[in-house]
Amino acid sequence: xxxxxxxxxxxxxxxxxxxxxxxxxxxxxxxxxxxxxxxxxxxxxxxxxxxxxxxxxxxxxxxxxxxxxxxxxxxxxxxxxxxxxxxxxxxxxxxxxxxxxxxxxxxxxxxxxxxxxxxxxxxxxxxxxxxxxxxxxxxxxxxxxxxxxxxxxxxxxxxxxxxxxxxxxxxxxxxxxxxxxxxxxxxxxxxxxxxxxxxxxxxxxxxxxxxxxxxxxxxxxxxxxxxxxxxxxxxxxxxxxxxxxxxxxxxxxxxxxxxxxxxxxxxxxxxxxxxxxxxxxxxxxxxxxxxxxxxxxxxxxxxxxxxxxxxxxxxxxxxxxxxxxxxxxxxxxxxxxxxxxxxxxxxxxxxxxxxxxxxxxxxxxxxxxxxxxxxxxxxxxxxxxxxxxxxxxxxxxxxxxxxxxxxxxxxxxxxxxxxxxxxxxxxxxxxxxxxxxxxxxxxxxxxxxxxxxxxxxxxxxxxxxxxxxxxxxxxxxxxxxxxxxxxxxxxxxxxxxxxxxxxxxxxxx
Numbered sequence: 001x002x003x004x005x006x007x008x009x010x011x012x013x014x015x016x017x018x019x020x021x022x023x024x025x026x027x028x029x030x031x032x033x034x035x036x037x038x039x040x041x042x043x044x045x046x047x048x049x050x051x052x053x054x055x056x057x058x059x060x061x062x063x064x065x066x067x068x069x070x071x072x073x074x075x076x077x078x079x080x081x082x083x084x085x086x087x088x089x090x091x092x093x094x095x096x097x098x099x100x101x102x103x104x105x106x107x108x109x110x111x112x113x114x115x116x117x118x119x120x121x122x123x124x125x126x127x128x129x130x131x132x133x134x135x136x137x138x139x140x141x142x143x144x145x146x147x148x149x150x151x152x153x154x155x156x157x158x159x160x161x162x163x164x165x166x167x168x169x170x171x172x173x174x175x176x177x178x179x180x181x182x183x184x185x186x187x188x189x190x191x192x193x194x195x196x197x198x199x200x201x202x203x204x205x206x207x208x209x210x211x212x213x214x215x216x217x218x219x220x221x222x223x224x225x226x227x228x229x230x231x232x233x234x235x236x237x238x239x240x241x242x243x244x245x246x247x248x249x250x251x252x253x254x255x256x257x258x259x260x261x262x263x264x265x266x267x268x269x270x271x272x273x274x275x276x277x278x279x280x281x282x283x284x285x286x287x288x289x290x291x292x293x294x295x296x297x298x299x300x301x302x303x304x305x306x307x308x309x310x311x312x313x314x315x316x317x318x319x320x321x322x323x324x325x326x327x328x329x330x331x332x333x334x335x336x337x338x339x340x341x342x343x344x345x346x347x348x349x350x351x352x353x354x355x356x357x358x359x360x361x362x363x364x365x366x367x368x369x370x371x372x373x374x375x376x377x378x379x380x381x382x383x384x385x386x387x388x389x390x391x392x393x394x395x396x397x398x399x400x401x402x403x404x405x406x407x408x409x410x411x412x413x414x415x416x417x418x419x420x421x422x423x424x425x426x427x428x429x430x431x432x433x434x435x436x437x438x439x440x441x442x443x444x445x446x447x448x449x450x451x452x453x454x455x456x457x458x459x460x461x462x463x464x465x466x467x468x469x470x471x472x473x474x475x476x477x478x479x480x481x482x483x484x485x486x487x488x489x490x491x492x493x494x495x496x497x498x499x500x501x502x503x504x505x506x507x508x509x
Contacts, residue, residue, distance in 0.1 A: 003072070004072075010041065010096070011043055011070075011078070011080070011115060012041075012115075014042075015040055015041075015042060017032065017035065017038050017039070023091045024088070025090065025091075027086045027088055027091070034083045034084050034111050034113075035111070036299055037296070040111060041080070041112045043068070043080075043106075044092050044095075044105075044107065044109045044110065045108045046099075046105065046107070046108070047059075054139045055139070058138040058140035059108055061140055063085075063465075063467055064084060064467055065081065065082060065470060066081070067081060068080045068082060074121065074133050075121060076120045077118070078116065078117045078118065079114075079116055080115040081114040082110050082112065083112060083113045086109050086111070087107055087108055089107040092105040093107075181261070181291075181293040181297065182297075183302075183306075186262075190307055190310050190311060192260075193210075193256070193315070204241060204243050204316060205238055206256055206257055206315075207311045208241055208324075210257070210290075210307075212328045213289055214298055214308065214328070215329030215330050217290070217299060218329060218330060224264075224287035224288060226286070227288070230288070237324075241319050241320075261291070262291060263288065263290060264288065264289070264290075264291045265287075266286040266287050302467075305333065305474040306475075309333075309474050309476055309477035310474075313477025322335075332408065333410065334434075335432060336405075336431060336434055336475060337408055338408025338409050338410060338413075368415055372416065372417050373401040373420070375417060376420045382398060382399035383399070383422065384399065384423050384427055385421050385423060385457040386424070386427040386431075386436070387426075387427060399422050399424060400424070400428045401420050402432060403419055404420070404464070404465075404471075404472050405419055405467075405468040405472060406432075417462065417463075418464055418465040418468070421464075435447055435476075437472060437476035438456055442456045442458065444456050445478065450478075
């Protein structure tokens with residue numbers, strides 16, 4: 001069985017997309033977006049003719065954002081996060097080959113990120129999940145079950161380090177590093193930026209610097225920037241939005257950012273950055289910016305939305321966030337519908353709640369399917385899914401359809417009924433202006449303090465995509481409240497279904 005070899009080839013080391021360009025087909029653009037550095041980590045599964053077995057259910061119901069556990073010889077050996085799903089037989093055959101007896105290949109492909117290798121006996125978790133080892137095929141565990149037994153896995157991984165040290169990919173050395181930072185680690189670091197700083201010395205400089213750096217990533221600029229760029233472009237933002245009556249040097253908050261594991265300064269000591277080395281590096285014109293691991297995660301839409309929402313909610317609640325986000329190049333993240341949407345295209349979107357009135361602009365707007373809008377209103381009989389209000393008009397009733405993940409830039413959500421809610425005008429405005437969010441248990445909460453408003457009203461014929469809800473919750477900073485829930489590790493606001501890929505060795509059948 002070639003499971004270990006395949007794992008080493010396509011997950012641990014990764015494949016260079018340029019070497020498989022001839023078989024990527026319609027998936028070339030998607031994989032290029034997911035893996036901007038050109039090295040992809042992929043895993044797959046063969047098709048099944050059955051419809052009700054564990055493998056068929058897993059292939060049908062797995063989603064982007066779900067967690068994957070790799071199983072070998074009654075041991076969990078690695079975990080990862082699904083960044084994309086595709087079906088491409090030609091790519092699978094080129095990467096993993098074709099079974100000579102059956103003619104099948106792993107054409108159901110998962111694009112993976114946040115890969116961490118470890119070793120943990122599988123039996124305790126499988127027993128808790130009422131599964132009998134050994135596992136023999138792709139198996140899906142629902143999110144609710146995963147949360148119930150979260151401590152069994154996350155407790156064992158609390159202090160884990162990757163089994164393989166990362167290296168840079170080059171023409172002669174094909175390596176995709178095992179991440180030293182996962183999405184949960186990123187959010188945990190962002191949420192504890194000032195944990196070691198006395199309250200009287202807290203400033204807004206670190207979160208403002210990180211937002212500015214994320215804006216640079218979004219606009220396609222280099223990860224590291226020279227000190228003169230910081231003085232010209234960041235300093236005015238720190239002056240306008242920073243803590244009143246507080247003046248600090250770049251090296252002061254660069255030192256704290258380096259200590260968070262999110263930031264690096266060329267020429268400074270990385271393990272224990274000291275003020276002298278950082279000051280010398282800044283003054284000498286060396287470059288500074290987000291660490292490679294952090295920037296790779298922040299290029300992923302969900303992690304980026306969560307990071308921006310968490311920074312704004314945790315540290316910048318008393319500044320004009322709409323103006324700030326516009327200044328750092330992240331204006332679309334101030335509103336759930338995105339920057340390209342406007343009143344005409346997004347009914348009752350809450351744009352009137354913004355200051356500044358109207359101005360004439362030219363935009364490219366995504367079209368909305370009015371049939372979907374009418375359908376979601378009809379399913380809920382114009383009753384708000386948050387408060388239950390059914391607003392009467394003279395001859396009928398009135399409600400509004402809200403996209404959960406906005407159609408406009410930078411969200412680029414889909415126009416489909418699984419991305420729609422039926423809301424009253426008041427809650428539509430609050431939802432679009434990020435004042436309320438839906439938690440992982442389908443409760444509606446206030447963004448500013450996490451207070452529960454009530455359960456979201458559901459309809460059996462209206463399936464809502466949890467991925468879109470998770471994205472909106474990240475924009476609202478809602479995951480900062482989820483971190484404090486019992487049994488939930490810091491930074492892990494939601495836990496998607498767990499998929500075990502198994503057959504005695506890491507492989508899929």
